[in-house]
Amino acid sequence: MCLAIPGIITKIEPSEDEIFRTGKVSFDGIQREVNLSMVPEAREGDYVLVHVGVALQIVDEEEAKQTLACFRELDELNEALKDHPDQEELE
Amino acid sequence: MKHLEEYRDKRQVRYLIDKIRDKISTSWNIMEICGGQTHSLLKNGLIEILPEGIIMIHGPGCPVCVTPAMMIDKAIALALNTEVILCSFGDMLRVPGNEKSLLKAKAEGADVRMVYSPLDALAIARKNPEKHIVFFAVGFETTAPANALSVIQAKKLDLDNFSILSSHVLVPPAMAAILRDEETHVQGFLAAGHVCSVMGTDEYEPVAREFNVPIVVTGFEPVDMLNGIYQCISMLENGKTGLMNQYSRVVRSEGNIQAKKIISEVFEVGTREWRGIGEIPQSGLVIRKEYDRFNAEKRFTINKIPMNEDNACMAGLILKGIKKPHQCPYFRNRCTPENPMGAPMVSSEGACAAYYHYGYESAT
Ligand code: SF4
Numbered sequence: 127m128c129l130a131i132p133g134i135i136t137k138i139e140p141s142e143d144e145i146f147r148t149g150k151v152s153f154d155g156i157q158r159e160v161n162l163s164m165v166p167e168a169r170e171g172d173y174v175l176v177h178v179g180v181a182l183q184i185v186d187e188e189e190a191k192q193t194l195a196c197f198r199e200l201d202e203l204n205e206a207l208k209d210h211p212d213q214e215e216l217e
Numbered sequence: 218m219k220h221l222e223e224y225r226d227k228r229q230v231r232y233l234i235d236k237i238r239d240k241i242s243t244s245w246n247i248m249e250i251c252g253g254q255t256h257s258l259l260k261n262g263l264i265e266i267l268p269e270g271i272i273m274i275h276g277p278g279c280p281v282c283v284t285p286a287m288m289i290d291k292a293i294a295l296a297l298n299t300e301v302i303l304c305s306f307g308d309m310l311r312v313p314g315n316e317k318s319l320l321k322a323k324a325e326g327a328d329v330r331m332v333y334s335p336l337d338a339l340a341i342a343r344k345n346p347e348k349h350i351v352f353f354a355v356g357f358e359t360t361a362p363a364n365a366l367s368v369i370q371a372k373k374l375d376l377d378n379f380s381i382l383s384s385h386v387l388v389p390p391a392m393a394a395i396l397r398d399e400e401t402h403v404q405g406f407l408a409a410g411h412v413c414s415v416m417g418t419d420e421y422e423p424v425a426r427e428f429n430v431p432i433v434v435t436g437f438e439p440v441d442m443l444n445g446i447y448q449c450i451s452m453l454e455n456g457k458t459g460l461m462n463q464y465s466r467v468v469r470s471e472g473n474i475q476a477k478k479i480i481s482e483v484f485e486v487g488t489r490e491w492r493g494i495g496e497i498p499q500s501g502l503v504i505r506k507e508y509d510r511f512n513a514e515k516r517f518t519i520n521k522i523p524m525n526e527d528n529a530c531m532a533g534l535i536l537k538g539i540k541k542p543h544q545c546p547y548f549r550n551r552c553t554p555e556n557p558m559g560a561p562m563v564s565s566e567g568a569c570a571a572y573y574h575y576g577y578e579s580a581t
Contacts, residue, residue: 129253129437130359130411145369161336164362164476175414175467178306179334180363183414183473189466193438 130177132190135170138162151176154194230266233443237268237450244270245453246402247446248395248538250388251409252279252566253437259575261439271446274403274538275571277391277494278412280356281308281564282536285490288384289314291519292353295382296327298517302345304338305353307331308564313557319353335367335381342371342379351513354381358412361385361502362476365483368504368511382513383504386489388412389420390500394491396428400539403430405449410436410464415480417472421460434462483508492560493533530559535568542572549573 133153141147144163151160151174161180162168173190174181185193249255255275258264264273277283289312296303296319303319310319310331323329328348332338335352342350354364364381371379388409395401408421413434425432431452435445445463452458462468480502489501509515529547534540542548542561552558554570561567565574 130414143373145366145373161363161366163366164473164479166475175411177359177411178363179336180366182359182362182411182476183467185467193436 130175130182132173132175132185132193133158133160134190135160135162135168135172135174135181138168138170151181154198229440230443233440233447234266234268237271237443237447240447240454241268241270241450242454244272245404245450246272246274246538247405247407247449248274248276248403249407249409249442250276250278250392251407251412251437252276252282252564252568252571253411254278254407254409254435254442255568256566256571257437257439257442259571259577262575263439263442264577267446271450273446274401275535275541275568276395276406276538277491277536278357278388278409279561279564279566279568280360280386281306281312282532282560282567283386283391283491283494284309284312284355284384284560285492286314287490288355288382289319290316291514292319292351292382293317293322293327294519295351295513295517296322296329298349300349301517302328302330302341302348302350303353304330304332304341304350306333306355309353309355311557311563312560335364336370339367339370339374339376339379342376343374346378349378349380349516351517352379352381354383354385357386357388357409358416358480359409359414361480361484362415362473365479368483368508369479371511372508377510380511380513380516381504383484383502384489385484385502386491387486387500387502389424390497391491391494392421392424392432393428394494394497394500395537396424396430398537401537403538405431405453406433407442407445407449408432408434410434410441410467413462413464413468413472415473415476417477418460418462418468418470419472425459429458431458432460434460434464434468436464436467491536493531493536495533532559532561535561542569543577545569 133151136150138149147162149162165181175183319329338352421432433445433449435441484502487503504512557563561569
């Protein structure tokens with residue numbers, strides 16, 4: 127459960143308080159809402175390392191693609207995201 | 218896309234294996250601390266192709282595995298309160314406490330829900346103002362920022378129906394405890410890349426110095442792990458100790474300063490009980506007094522539950538690397554992932570479950 131997965135930020139939602147800064151992150155096409163408060167400098171198009179719904183760090187594109195490729199090869203991406211419902215599903 | 222090819226390249230794996238074989242003149246015991254790395258070693262079959270003489274000892278780095286049965290009993294006691302919705306990560310629900318697991322409590326009528334993130338538990342709290350939502354917050358340093366964030370958000374939202382039951386543990390003190398244990402014979406460590414991406418690497422220098430061991434920070438992909446092993450045995454062969462960061466493309470020495478700030482806003486370092494290992498001083502995170510309002514152990518009176526770790530399961534020996542899963546008499550017969558007797562059989566990052574899933578009976 128300690129794994130962090132890289133994904134690309136596709137949209138950042140405006141928020142008044144940094145602590146609530148969220149965005150849409152795509153993990154190989156699977157979109158999820160992610161909290162971005164720990165990576166204040168992250169912008170749309172950046173790759174971030176995400177763990178339990180929170181982005182922990184910006185990573186470079188090569189690193190992200192390489193890790194995603196490994197996940198894909200091991201067929202583990204769906205497994206890693208299976209417990210991560212899209213926000214709408216929670217509503 | 219140089220990297221992409223490089224890291225998936227089977228030839229690269231072969232090359233590193235040969236390099237390791239050429240380098241070693243004797244056998245070495247190396248512990249990978251992180252359960253994710255244990256999983257990767259077995260899933261990718263690395264354990265089978267590593268040269269004889271490299272003995273991988275699987276460490277306690279799976280938060281699900283080291284959460285004491287007593288904490289699970291506490292979570293169950295809270296879940297049985299009809300005003301409470303208890304939320305936690307999926308794997309946590311299956312770990313047996315002294316009597317039963319949270320899933321069993323759910324089957325008996327408790328409101329127990331699996332969530333992906335503590336922030337999902339917070340969303341449930343906002344939607345159910347008539348209930349109190351307790352998030353059972355376990356984890357290592359990687360998970361601490363998210364758990365701390367849920368508390369800070371709850372405070373900002375002035376939510377009165379959200380609290381966390383915290384059982385947070387830290388990696389460096391566990392390494393020190395393992396090195397102090399006379400039964401264990403770990404000579405070098407692979408430190409977990411994602412933990413270090415949050416905390417940085419500064420805390421590992423003193424451990425390496427005090428115990429004269431090499432510690433190599435590495436990632437989870439086969440090539441990263443092999444590279445880490447190679448660096449580690451190179452240091453051992455050359456009589457060197459200290460810290461090496463083999464994962465600098467992800468891990469910076471200072472870690473994520475913002476995340477560290479959020480963690481220390483909510484938590485402070487304190488003594489923690491580890492399943493099968495016992496109490497380790499200053500080995501975990503406890504909620505600061507200022508956040509008592511969001512501390513489930515302060516919000517609810519939970520009757521003292523006697524410590525009664527099951528003796529049949531030898532999780533302690535497994536987590537300290539003294540025994541391998543297949544050496545446990547219950548492995549694969551009485552104890553399976555469907556019916557786990559101990560925590561290391563529950564999560565796929567637990568050593569027992571990893572050995573079970575990938576069919577290792579006699580792997581070294
Ligand atoms: S196989 Fe089961 S009983 Fe044996 S140590 Fe592992 S978890 Fe415990």
